[in-house]
Each structure stands twice: as structure tokens, then as C-alpha cells.
Amino acid sequence: MSSPVLNVHRLKTAFATDDGEVTVVNDIDFHVNAGEVLGIVGESGCGKSVTSLSVMGLLPANGKVHGDIVFKGENLARASDQKMRSIRGNEIAMIFQEPMTSLNPVFTIGSQLIEALKIHKKMSKKQAQQLAIAKLKEVGLPRAEELMKDFPHQLSGGMRQRVMIAMAMMCSPQLLIADEPTTALDVTIQAQILELMTKLNSETDTAIMMITHDLGVVAEMCQRVVVMYAGKIVEEADVVSLFKNPKHPYTVGLIRSVPDMRGKKERLYSIPGNVPKPGSIQTGCQFAPRCEHAMERCFQETPELTSLAEAQKVRCWLYVESKGEGAVDRTIS
Numbered sequence: 001m002s003s004p005v006l007n008v009h010r011l012k013t014a015f016a017t018d019d020g021e022v023t024v025v026n027d028i029d030f031h032v033n034a035g036e037v038l039g040i041v042g043e044s045g046c047g048k049s050v051t052s053l054s055v056m057g058l059l060p061a062n063g064k065v066h067g068d069i070v071f072k073g074e075n076l077a078r079a080s081d082q083k084m085r086s087i088r089g090n091e092i093a094m095i096f097q098e099p100m101t102s103l104n105p106v107f108t109i110g111s112q113l114i115e116a117l118k119i120h121k122k123m124s125k126k127q128a129q130q131l132a133i134a135k136l137k138e139v140g141l142p143r144a145e146e147l148m149k150d151f152p153h154q155l156s157g158g159m160r161q162r163v164m165i166a167m168a169m170m171c172s173p174q175l176l177i178a179d180e181p182t183t184a185l186d187v188t189i190q191a192q193i194l195e196l197m198t199k200l201n202s203e204t205d206t207a208i209m210m211i212t213h214d215l216g217v218v219a220e221m222c223q224r225v226v227v228m229y230a231g232k233i234v235e236e237a238d239v240v241s242l243f244k245n246p247k248h249p250y251t252v253g254l255i256r257s258v259p260d261m262r263g264k265k266e267r268l269y270s271i272p273g274n275v276p277k278p279g280s281i282q283t284g285c286q287f288a289p290r291c292e293h294a295m296e297r298c299f300q301e302t303p304e305l306t307s308l309a310e311a312q313k314v315r316c317w318l319y320v321e322s323k324g325e326g327a328v329d330r331t332i333s
């Protein structure tokens with residue numbers, strides 16, 4: 001098994017607000033192995049994006065990180081701004097849902113691609129240009145030489161996302177964080193972008209942390225999955241176990257919400273209720289108000305993440321023996 005390129009331990013991210021400190025990511029542990037694709041899944045407001053911004057050191061000024069974010073032996077949670085600037089876009093790259101938020105509209109594609117190389121690699125302008133053209137070709141963009149002179153608004157959404165992937169891959173990062181990279185794209189373009197990312201992952205061995213609400217993306221790309229709910233990890237499993245034998249009622253609900261094109265025409269399931277506001281539930285399981293398996297204990301005590309099998313962990317009282325602390329496996333629907 002390959003070793004972790006990123007190790008996150010007891011990460012807690014909180015924001016100072018007028019109403020006091022609000023914890024959005026609450027004591028999570030996970031790792032990303034070299035070369036693997038890890039999915040981080042959950043509805044909006046579960047803390048997935050804040051987790052990725054914490055890793056990148058891109059939180060707004062009122063955000064604060066506690067815990068350890070260890071990347072290649074360096075604890076990013078305590079790294080200086082200068083150190084983070086040398087890692088971002090170089091050893092760790094990120095792509096976002098909407099490429100226009102990252103591309104500067106007043107600079108050409110070429111100058112923006114070359115910028116990353118000028119910052120992180122000692123390279124002549126000519127070498128940088130050649131590499132930029134090669135990367136644009138690698139991500140499947142036609143007429144790469146002319147594209148270097150184009151401005152972002154001259155490209156379609158799918159092309160812009162390909163440019164973003166090319167830009168992210170310019171410095172051959174060890175870790176690529178992709179935050180909902182296909183959500184803003186048409187379905188056919190989504191499939192092409194996922195295929196491209198899978199190809200880059202297998203060809204370059206870059207690990208990918210895929211932040212998504214879309215279980216289709218997870219099934220397509222990921223080897224392991226972390227399911228987040230209300231700032232906590234509620235289930236962690238390899239992708240086959242997660243889909244074949246989901247344990248947490250939230251994971252079961254997410255999977256039931258995916259339309260089944262082969263089945264009878266039934267009303268599409270949706271998990272009742274909404275993700276609670278951070279800090280609004282102080283006691284018990286955060287999912288209890290929405291859970292059809294909730295018991296009295298669920299509203300009073302907070303379950304811990306429990307190992308059921310080597311690669312599967314779940315945070316739910318259904319899997320804890322009532323008297324002792326041992327784990328008990330079962331199947332729910």
C-alpha cells in the first residue's frame with residue numbers, strides 16, 4: 001500500500017462571527033495516499049469545502065485552524081504564509097467549481113499558465129511557453145498555440161475547466177484538490193472532465209482529493225470515500241464497500257437519493273430536513289433529527305467513529321453494543 005501524501009489529524013476549523021465562534025469542521029481525521037483518489041462527500045454545508053480551504057491555507061481572515069495537516073512531513077496548519085505560497089500551485093494545486101473565479105479575465109491564458117512556472121520553477125520564458133502548450137494539449141485542448149493568446153471569456157465553460165486542470169498540473173503537484181470540478185458543466189462535458197482527471201491521475205500519480213456532493217462522480221473516480229455530515233466524518237470506506245454495504249443512515253440516504261434509471265418509475269427519495277446550522281445541535285448525533293433509525297440515546301450522546309472492518313468506519317449508535325464499547329456490524333436500508 002502506498003504511503004500517505006497528506007495526513008489530517010484532529011482538524012477543527014472555526015470562524016469568528018458576531019454571534020461568537022462557529023465550528024464548521026469538527027475534529028476530523030483522514031489521509032490521502034500517494035496516487036489515490038479520495039472522495040469527500042456530503043450535502044452543501046457539511047464542511048467539505050472548508051476542509052479543502054483549510055488544507056490549502058485559503059480560509060478568510062476570520063477562519064482559524066486547529067489540529068495537524070501534515071503534507072510530506074510539513075505541518076501546514078503551522079506553516080508560514082511564505083511556505084504556503086511556495087506549496088500552493090506547486091506541490092498542492094486546486095481546481096474550483098467555477099473556473100472564472102480562478103482565471104483572471106484581463107490576462108491571456110498563456111500568461112496565466114506561465115505565471116505559475118515563473119513563481120515556482122526556474123525556467124526560461126521559452127521553456128515555460130513550450131511546457132504550457134504541451135499541458136494544454138495534454139488536457140485535450142485543440143489549437144493550443146493560438147489558445148495561449150486567448151482571454152478566458154473567449155472559451156466555453158468546459159474549455160476553461162480544462163485550462164484550470166492544465167494550470168493545476170503545470171508544476172506536477174503531488175496532490176490535486178478538486179472542489180466540485182464538474183458541477184457547473186453540462187452532463188456530457190462533465191463526463192469528459194472526469195475522464196481527463198482519471199487519465200491524469202493514472203499517468204502522473206498525482207493524488208486527488210475530490211470534493212463532491214455527487215455520488216456518480218465518486219463511483220466513477222474514487223478509490224476511498226469519506227462521508228461528511230455537519231462538520232464531522234460519519235463514514236469512511238473503500239468505494240466498493242460504501243456502495244455495496246453502506247452503514248451510516250446518512251450514507252444510505254445519499255445513495256437512495258441517486259436516481260436509478262433501471263428501476264420502476266418511483267418518486268425520487270430525498271433525505272427529509274436540512275443540514276443543521278453549525279453549532280445548532282450541541283448534544284447527541286447531529287443527524288438524529290433527520291434519521292429514521294434514531295433512538296433515545298441518539299439525542300443524548302454523541303457517537304464516536306467506530307471501526308467495523310479494516311477499511312470501514314462509521315459514527316452511529318446502531319453499530320455500538322448497548323452495554324460495552326465493542327462494534328457490532330449489521331445491514332440497514
Ligand code: SF4
Pocket residue numbers: 248249250285286287288289291292293294295298303315316317318
Ligand atoms: S446515531 Fe442514531 S440518529 Fe445518528 S445516524 Fe445513528 S441511528 Fe441515526
